[in-house]
Structures are given as C-alpha cells and as structure tokens.
Amino acid sequence: MDAMTKLQHRIEGWENRVRDVAVTPRLPREGLRERLAAYDFSAPRDLADLVEGVSDLLERGAVHTNHPRYFGLFNTGVRRAGIVADALVALYNPQVGGWWHSPAACEIEQHTLDHLTKKIGFDAASFATFTTGGSEANLTGVLSALAHAFPRYAKEGLVAAAKEPVFYGSDQAHDSFVKTARITGLGEGAFRRVRSDARQRLDVNDLRAAIRRDKAAGKSPFLAVATVGTTSTGAIDPMGEMAALCREEGLWLHADAAWGGIALLSDALKKHVAGLSLADSVTWDAHKTFPVPMGAGMFFCRTHAPSEALFSVHTAYVQDADPGTYDLYQRSVQWSRRLIGLKVFVTLAELGDRGMADLVDHQSRMADALRQRLRAREFHIENDSPLPIVCFSREGALAADIARKVAAEGDAWLSEVRVDPKRPWLRACITHYDTQLEDVERLIKAVERA
Numbered sequence: 001m002d003a004m005t006k007l008q009h010r011i012e013g014w015e016n017r018v019r020d021v022a023v024t025p026r027l028p029r030e031g032l033r034e035r036l037a038a039y040d041f042s043a044p045r046d047l048a049d050l051v052e053g054v055s056d057l058l059e060r061g062a063v064h065t066n067h068p069r070y071f072g073l074f075n076t077g078v079r080r081a082g083i084v085a086d087a088l089v090a091l092y093n094p095q096v097g098g099w100w101h102s103p104a105a106c107e108i109e110q111h112t113l114d115h116l117t118k119k120i121g122f123d124a125a126s127f128a129t130f131t132t133g134g135s136e137a138n139l140t141g142v143l144s145a146l147a148h149a150f151p152r153y154a155k156e157g158l159v160a161a162a163k164e165p166v167f168y169g170s171d172q173a174h175d176s177f178v179k180t181a182r183i184t185g186l187g188e189g190a191f192r193r194v195r196s197d198a199r200q201r202l203d204v205n206d207l208r209a210a211i212r213r214d215k216a217a218g219k220s221p222f223l224a225v226a227t228v229g230t231t232s233t234g235a236i237d238p239m240g241e242m243a244a245l246c247r248e249e250g251l252w253l254h255a256d257a258a259w260g261g262i263a264l265l266s267d268a269l270k271k272h273v274a275g276l277s278l279a280d281s282v283t284w285d286a287h288k289t290f291p292v293p294m295g296a297g298m299f300f301c302r303t304h305a306p307s308e309a310l311f312s313v314h315t316a317y318v319q320d321a322d323p324g325t326y327d328l329y330q331r332s333v334q335w336s337r338r339l340i341g342l343k344v345f346v347t348l349a350e351l352g353d354r355g356m357a358d359l360v361d362h363q364s365r366m367a368d369a370l371r372q373r374l375r376a377r378e379f380h381i382e383n384d385s386p387l388p389i390v391c392f393s394r395e396g397a398l399a400a401d402i403a404r405k406v407a408a409e410g411d412a413w414l415s416e417v418r419v420d421p422k423r424p425w426l427r428a429c430i431t432h433y434d435t436q437l438e439d440v441e442r443l444i445k446a447v448e449r450a
C-alpha cells in the first residue's frame, strides 16, 4: 500500500475505532523515547512505513481530544471536513500573507469571517482576521487598545503614554493576558485583577473602584477585558454594564470569547452572548467552537485603524497591495501565514448554519443530561453557566485524585479546577460533537469507580 492509501485507511480506521481506544496515553515515556531512537535519520525510510509508525505513536501517546469521552479543556472533536480542508491547505500551501499572492485563499477567509462578523453584530466597517489561536487574538486586542488610547504608541512605544498604562480583567480572566502584559512591555503589574462574584462573573463595582483608584493615583487605565465563557467554569461577564462603564471612563472593551463564542452558533444560546456586539474587539477561537483541528483563532475589531497602525510596514522585497485589497502580513502579528480559515469555511459550507447549530445544541443537551445524572447521584453542581460545561463535587471526594485515577484508567478524561483553591471541583466540558448519553454515563461510572 502506498502512503496515501495508508493515510486514507488510518483516517477511516480512527473514525471507526475511536470509541474503543483509551482516551489517555498508553505509551510510557521510556517506550516512546525507545521507539523514537529507531528514527536516527541515518538512512532514508519508506513514506508508507512512516505513516504507520507515526500514526501508531500518535495514537498511543496522547490524550485524545478527538474522542467522544474527552470531557476536556476546550479542544473540540474534529470532523472529516476539517481534516480534508487541512490536507488541501497542505497540498496547495497558499501564502496568505499577501492578497496578491493567494487571492482565492484570502477571499475564502474574508468571506467566512464576514459571515461570522454578522453573528457578533459588528458592521461591515469592522476588521477581522484568523489568528493562530486565542492567545494571539488577545495579544492583538491589547495592542489595539494601546494603539487606540495612545496614538503615538506605534512610533514611540510605551513612553507615548505619559502616565503608566494599566488594564483590567477578572480573577477568572485567561492567563494569556499575563503573558501579553509581559511581552508588550506593560509588565505583569499592569494587568489588574478585579474580583469576581459567587458565579465567577466580573464584579463591575470592583472594576469601577479600581479604575477610579488608578486614575487618582496618576495611572492611565486604557482597557477592560470581559471574559465571555471563562475557562474554569464558563461564566459570562456582564458585558452591558462593562460596556457602559468603559464608555464613561474612556476605556477600550475587549471581549475574550475564545470558547464562549460557541453560543453565537446556536439560536438557543446566542442571547447569552448578545453583549459581544458592544465590545471594541473580540477574541473567538474557531478551534474551540467548530469541529476543526487546532491552529484557528479569530480576532474581530470594530475598526481597521489599530491593526493598520500596528502592523503596516514597507518592505523592499514584497510588491505593493493590489488596489482595493490589503495584505494580511500588514494587518497582523503573523507574516508568512497558512490558510487557517479553510477548515471553518468547508465545515460551515458542508453543514450550513443549521447543521452547525444542531451540533452545538446537541452538546448543550449532553451537558444537561450530565448535570441531571450527577444530581441524581448526589453530586453537587458548582457552576451556573448556560454553556456546555459542568463543574461538580461530592462531599468528601478529592477532585485531583479522581481526575488522576480516571485518566489512568483511560475510559474517559476530565479535569480538576481550583476556583476555590481549598475546595477543588471536577470539570467536564462537552467538547465533542458526537458525545452521546452512553459516553456521559461511562464518564460518571469512571468517576464513581475513582
């Protein structure tokens, strides 16, 4: 069999077998390294054999995000549309950095983003781009807020801000903002953590007090981050109140909906994230909300101005943009850039909006079923999110031990979450479009055994 045929068999075989394989790694580290030692690159190898060897390693040496009993971090199950699309990207390898270089690829991405922009509620004057993930999108949000607040920032750097710039997010906001604070030169201390309430939503009174305190102390608050779907519990910050406060105080509002953006895809859920339309910029990860492989974040901004100010450069070796178009290397952190959006385009085109909504609504129903069954077995549901994420506990049970034991057994995977460090909970998110009731029941059994 040649490599292509083997690849096709691997894809089909995986789809048929995935429910029966362990969710967690079955190869100990020594075994993995021993196997890799056989690849010493001294002599050429047959590509078909490599397909087999590498697939075997990847199948036995991973926590499988693409498993219906992975109740995990926000990594989605992948459908065939996403696999086919990524293979096509590899085949044609379009350079998406320049519109003139890959007009078809750039227009495919823009067409897809235009459709999703409408779901957020931004108008046609807004800017959108695919990113490597939510971290890049959040970084771009903070940079955009800086460029907006301090018009000389792009030229002069942070000294253009006469007063020390500070920004805010809740104690539940994603830690990518810590990295962003460091790498922008703002420094970790510039990222102010505001209290969240008993439902893990940012406390707007605390935010108001922090802004006023910082202003009085001679600092320059420029941005507030609303988390729309926190990573720990799926909490949604009060966007309306935050937007009003940001307008009053002259702050940029960035909404981090890396995972919470999933609600925009469902008629039943979208009301919970309607406030996204009030933000100045939005992070929404395609790879956490569509059934597509990783490497697909999205950044949306109310205007083009910040991205132009931050990222346009003049190069000696690249031709000017065609009239009426712009080149993405002039609008984002990335330079050489792969066609990120094709998997989203193909998935949406294959399923249609309705079909995509059905997948999300199915995930919601599975989360409801999980909540209901947990309650019936005397577990306590700890979070209160409309999204398909369930945090739970049981008197006397140690979350970390349970998560570890469940993983060691390998029939399912879930995580531990420490919102209250003294009282860790278990956390199960429905991330796979094909998680069924039987899978939910097997998770509960695995937890009870543990």
Ligand SMILES: *Cc1c(COP(=O)(O)O)cnc(C)c1O
Pocket: 074, 132, 133, 134, 135, 136, 138, 174, 176, 227, 229, 230, 231, 256, 257, 258, 259, 285, 297
């Ligand atoms: C996952 C996540 C991020 C980071 O996104 P990546 O795609 O992993 O870079 C940012 N914010 C939130 C709320 C997240 O859940």
